Amino acid sequence: MTAPDLGGAPTAISVDSALSCVDIHKSFGGAKAVNGATFSVPKGSITALIGPNGAGKTTVVNILSGSLSSDSGRVMMGDTDITALPSYQRARLGLIRTFQLSRELGGLTVFENLMVAAKVQPGESLMNVYLRPGLVRQAEKESRERAASILEQYGLYDLRDNWARELSGGQKRLLEISRAVMAEPSLLLLDEPMAGVNPALIDRIGGHIHELKAAGVTVLMVEHNLGVVEKICDHVIVLAEGRTLATGLMSELRENTDVVRAYLGGVLDGRVDR
Amino acid sequence: MSPLVYYLFTLAFFVFAYCILGWGLNLQFGHGGILNFAYIGFVAIGAYVTGALSLGKPSGGQSYIFGFSLPFPVGLILGGLAACVFALLVSVLTFRRLRTDYLAMVLISLSLVLYDFINNFVPLFGGADGLTNVPEPFADALGLDTNTFVPFFAGVSLLVALLMWWVMSRITNSPFGRTLRASRDDDEATAALGKNVFKFRLISMLIGSFYAGVGGGLIVEFAGAFNTSAWLPGETFLIFAAVIVGGVGNNKGMILGALIVPVLFTQLPKFIPDIPGHPGLILNIAAMAIGVLLMLVLWFRPQGVIPEKKRLSKLPPLSERHRSTGAISAQLTTEETL
Ligand SMILES: Nc1ncnc2c1ncn2[C@@H]1O[C@H](COP(=O)(O)OP(=O)(O)OP(=O)(O)O)[C@@H](O)[C@H]1O
Ligand SMILES: [Mg+2]
Numbered sequence: 001m002t003a004p005d006l007g008g009a010p011t012a013i014s015v016d017s018a019l020s021c022v023d024i025h026k027s028f029g030g031a032k033a034v035n036g037a038t039f040s041v042p043k044g045s046i047t048a049l050i051g052p053n054g055a056g057k058t059t060v061v062n063i064l065s066g067s068l069s070s071d072s073g074r075v076m077m078g079d080t081d082i083t084a085l086p087s088y089q090r091a092r093l094g095l096i097r098t099f100q101l102s103r104e105l106g107g108l109t110v111f112e113n114l115m116v117a118a119k120v121q122p123g124e125s126l127m128n129v130y131l132r133p134g135l136v137r138q139a140e141k142e143s144r145e146r147a148a149s150i151l152e153q154y155g156l157y158d159l160r161d162n163w164a165r166e167l168s169g170g171q172k173r174l175l176e177i178s179r180a181v182m183a184e185p186s187l188l189l190l191d192e193p194m195a196g197v198n199p200a201l202i203d204r205i206g207g208h209i210h211e212l213k214a215a216g217v218t219v220l221m222v223e224h225n226l227g228v229v230e231k232i233c234d235h236v237i238v239l240a241e242g243r244t245l246a247t248g249l250m251s252e253l254r255e256n257t258d259v260v261r262a263y264l265g266g267v268l269d270g271r272v273d274r
Numbered sequence: 275m276s277p278l279v280y281y282l283f284t285l286a287f288f289v290f291a292y293c294i295l296g297w298g299l300n301l302q303f304g305h306g307g308i309l310n311f312a313y314i315g316f317v318a319i320g321a322y323v324t325g326a327l328s329l330g331k332p333s334g335g336q337s338y339i340f341g342f343s344l345p346f347p348v349g350l351i352l353g354g355l356a357a358c359v360f361a362l363l364v365s366v367l368t369f370r371r372l373r374t375d376y377l378a379m380v381l382i383s384l385s386l387v388l389y390d391f392i393n394n395f396v397p398l399f400g401g402a403d404g405l406t407n408v409p410e411p412f413a414d415a416l417g418l419d420t421n422t423f424v425p426f427f428a429g430v431s432l433l434v435a436l437l438m439w440w441v442m443s444r445i446t447n448s449p450f451g452r453t454l455r456a457s458r459d460d461d462e463a464t465a466a467l468g469k470n471v472f473k474f475r476l477i478s479m480l481i482g483s484f485y486a487g488v489g490g491g492l493i494v495e496f497a498g499a500f501n502t503s504a505w506l507p508g509e510t511f512l513i514f515a516a517v518i519v520g521g522v523g524n525n526k527g528m529i530l531g532a533l534i535v536p537v538l539f540t541q542l543p544k545f546i547p548d549i550p551g552h553p554g555l556i557l558n559i560a561a562m563a564i565g566v567l568l569m570l571v572l573w574f575r576p577q578g579v580i581p582e583k584k585r586l587s588k589l590p591p592l593s594e595r596h597r598s599t600g601a602i603s604a605q606l607t608t609e610e611t612l
Binding site: 065067086087088089091092096097099103104105106107108109111112113115116117119121122123124125126129130136140144148152157158160161163179183 | 444445448449450452453455456458459460462463464465466467468469470471474477523582584585586587589592595
């Protein structure tokens with residue numbers, strides 16, 4: 001299949017983008033998972049990354065976060081080229097991601113899951129542990145307070161001392177998002193944050209994503225539920241067969257419905273028009 | 275001294291030594307998730323280096339390197355550091371490239387290679403004969419004889435063990451330990467939070483190997499001799515069994531593991547007289563019993579006899595939390611009025 005030029009398909013990176021990628025390719029064995037994806041995520045936006053199953057969304061997220069290296073192409077954060085950086089260094093720059101299948105740190109408590117994510121941790125250096133215990137204690141105290149209020153905000157406070165592995169699926173989702181928030185992201189990649197979550201919780205997570213935007217965080221989220229996308233996202237990137245099919249404002253995409261539907265079939269069918 | 279008391283002090287020594295070995299492996303495996311199947315190799319390096327540094331110049335057909343007659347704590351510390359250096363080489367070569375399961379295979383082969391090398395390369399540590407007549411620390415200075423040295427050195431080992439317990443508990447209770455356990459549970463997710471997982475694993479490998487080396491050093495100074503029959507690569511599983519029985523990631527449980535597994539199953543049987551006509555049968559039965567015990571624990575209590583303890587947040591209940599922070603309670607009342 002060759003993707004048509006929808007007019008909106010980007011070739012250049014806009015200046016006020018928080019994150020962008022250019023001509024990303026990735027194959028697994030012979031199969032091309034990503035085949036020239038190019039897009040940018042506007043600063044301060046909530047951008048949706050949509051497309052059919054197997055379109056390469058998760059692979060793109062993995063490449064953006066550095067969990068996976070691409071075969072070719074570049075990843076930029078603002079105007080910094082981060083293509084060569086390992087994932088932990090990208091995270092330190094403020095690029096934090098969640099996973100499609102929750103990746104709770106099961107042998108830690110819920111509270112510890114958040115504490116691990118704290119950005120400033122002098123106690124991770126053993127030198128400080130032995131020689132500057134006061135400094136370590138002070139930083140821990142500040143992180144505890146932050147973790148406590150995030151847990152409260154996400155309704156996990158009462159579960160703080162449970163093993164993370166013992167949480168329900170929905171609770172694990174909330175834990176994963178709150179842990180990402182604890183890491184003080186400037187840019188948040190969410191891979192299907194609402195998958196397998198009940199409708200009430202979907203609204204709640206949507207609310208949290210809005211709060212993050214209000215706090216200045218740029219969000220890129222993979223989402224299949226177009227109702228949710230319409231409600232909370234302002235920008236959309238459509239990925240199909242590893243290629244960027246269209247990008248733009250949600251309203252622009254709606255005008256392109258016919259074309260998009262033709263290429264995405266069942267995924268968008270009957271939902272965009274709602 | 276009665277043989278029984280002598281024997282109890284000997285057992286006590288081995289409990290302390292195995293605690294140290296167990297804490298080291300627990301840091302690597304229990305907290306760090308590194309399946310170090312070459313652990314006994316690091317113990318051996320510590321033992322050989324400590325022994326060869328404490329011995330004088332080789333004489334009477336013996337051959338080994340060093341021979342510096344170093345006094346007690348110095349040889350021991352250098353033995354620990356030697357194990358560290360070896361760990362650094364191994365980690366730098368393997369950690370970045372290998373997943374933990376492949377790493378385990380590489381390490382197990384490495385311990386076999388190391389074993390054959392030391393066994394056959396006589397100039398290094400005396401080959402199969404190993405080191406003998408390693409001086410007993412302080413024995414000359416304090417005028418200790420065979421009877422008094424054993425309780426004395428058991429006491430010394432207790433002090434060393436207490437010190438190493440303190441050092442280890444600081445590590446495992448620190449944010450360093452927490453991040454290390456996070457990387458054990460999910461290295462990719464931990465890296466995605468900005469943690470250099472390689473660094474945490476490397477440090478846990480180095481410190482754990484130091485413990486292995488010091489444990490080995492204590493054993494050679496206690497026994498006065500060390501050779502390849504003392505560290506068959508299978509012994510690694512003995513220490514693993516002790517960690518798993520005592521509880522993964524649990525330093526206190528380790529004491530129980532050190533008591534039950536190595537002492538009960540390998541040291542104790544050495545003192546039981548052989549069954550006439552079946553030399554070595556008792557030891558083989560003990561080895562089988564360890565295997566059975568390991569399987570039973572994995573089956574019935576996979577978290578170990580004393581499971582990893584939950585590190586509680588010690589945060590107040592939600593209601594109290596609100597009472598203490600005025601701003602939030604004010605916000606709550608406005609919400610209630612709405
Ligand atoms: N590790 C891997 N090894 C081999 N193939 C892979 C791997 N990861 C992804 N793929 C393949 O790459 C393609 C894209 O997968 P990806 O997970 O990125 O899709 P997706 O858009 O996230 O799909 P979904 O909506 O179902 O989550 C699929 O065909 C998949 O089979
Ligand atoms: Mg996916």
